[in-house]
Amino acid sequence: LAAGSREEKMANLVEATSQKDFEEFLAKAGKCLTVVHFHAAWAPQCGQMNEVMAELAKEHTGTTFVKLEAEAVPEVSEKYEISSVPTFLFFKAGEKVDQLDGAHAAELTKKVQRLAVSGGPAGAAEAPDLNQRLKKLINAGPCMLFMKGSPQEPRCGFSRQIVGLLKEHNIQFSSFDILSDEEVRQGLKTFSNWPTYPQLYVNGELVGGLDIVKELAESGELENTCPKAVSLEQRLKSVISQSPVMLFMKGNKEEARCGFSRQILEILNGTAVDYDTFDILQDEEVRQGLKTYSNWPTYPQLYVKGELIGGLDIVKELKESGELVSVLKGES
Missing domain, CATH: 3.40.30.10 (Glutaredoxin)
Structure with a gap:
């Protein structure tokens, strides 16, 4: 209750319970950034992200943070094709300029910081x-x-x-x-x-x-x-070599779909080395074929320059020994 009462006192942290509320908040914000959190009461990660929003609202007083229960205001959720929670939409001058799916506090913070100061839509400076x-x-x-x-x-x-x-x-x-x-x-x-x-x-x-x-x-x-x-083997070689560092996992960078994948993402994100991901849940042929091709029966699987490094345990060992960054860069 104490946290809730603190949130209510913050003029830039509000709740939209209808389409009219939502449209009024966007209109009032004008060209300033508005961040809308589509959430659900039954999802614990949404509660966590509401706490993150409350902290961001204290820091970014010129930005409006709106909480909107996705299932309670279906007109808005359907208009913006919200298919999962939490989802964050970013608006300027009434226009949607960016989106973030999933409970990613660091990524939300980064987007708010970038969009709150930039004058144009997301990515304009990064074209x-x-x-x-x-x-x-x-x-x-x-x-x-x-x-x-x-x-x-x-x-x-x-x-x-x-x-x-x-x-x-x-x-x-x-x-x-x-x-x-x-x-x-x-x-x-x-x-x-x-x-x-x-x-x-x-x-x-x-x-x-x-x-x-x-x-x-x-x-x-x-x-x-x-x-x-092409043959499955050719296809697997092509996918493995798509990026110097390729992670085959359940889910993607934005949303891991299993605990092992989530852990390996956290480790890789801490290295500042670029990497790409492939969601094996979206492609059964790759999911089954890669197990045989690499003689490695489980996921996630990490590849560097087309060569298998291993799964979560090996990546953890490399991190603990201090070798992970050099391995990811292909130096060892």
């Missing part, structure tokens, strides 16, 4: 870095599909249809869930001058969306447009 990241994603596989959801669980009808077409024509493809990364979702529209999803890329070049893929399928050109299916 060159974002463009590099988009190029890397587009070239992550010979045939890359940017979609809502995953091939196993498409999150919209257009994505479901395009996945069906690609599978029907035996086209092997990699995918990226644009709902998991707002920066990529917005940035790719501008980067490729293509405003909608799904988007299909072949060898780093945009092919188009569902309509174009349908036309190619009907004309018989789809198989020629997309590269021939």
Whole structure:
């Protein structure tokens, strides 16, 4: 109760219990940053993140922090396609400029600090870095599909249809869930001058969306447009070498889906070495194939320059011995 009463006295930490409240808070904030926490009473991690927000509100008095119970205000949650809690949306001048999914206190703090002082949308000052990241994603596989959801669980009808077409024509493809990364979702529209999803890329070049893929399928050109299916071994080699440091885990950087994956993320985040992740829950072929390919039966699995380092226990040992950073940099 004491914590709650402290929060109530803070003018910039408020609760929206209706769509009208939400819209009024955005309007009052004007060009200043507004952070909206979509939460649920049943999720303990949401309570923890509310405490983090309360601390941030003390430090950033010019920023408005809004708590909104996702299921209690469905009009707002549906409008912004909130599919899990906690989710944080960032607004300026009434426009959404960024998103953070999951209970990541450090990342929330970083985004608030950056957006509270920047004059423009998230990533505006980091456009060159974002463009590099988009190029890397587009070239992550010979045939890359940017979609809502995953091939196993498409999150919209257009994505479901395009996945069906690609599978029907035996086209092997990699995918990226644009709902998991707002920066990529917005940035790719501008980067490729293509405003909608799904988007299909072949060898780093945009092919188009569902309509174009349908036309190619009907004309018989789809198989020629997309590269021939590669063997599982070739695919695994390609994925392992996608980045100098690759972590195969349950979940992703933003949200680990098991305790071992969460622990290894914390260790890697503490090294300041760049790394990429692959969610083995989204790709059963990779999940099973990699166990045999590397003769390592469990996850997470960490690779450096295409070579298996090991799982959580080995990474812990490397950290304790002080060798982890040099191993990650490929120096030993």
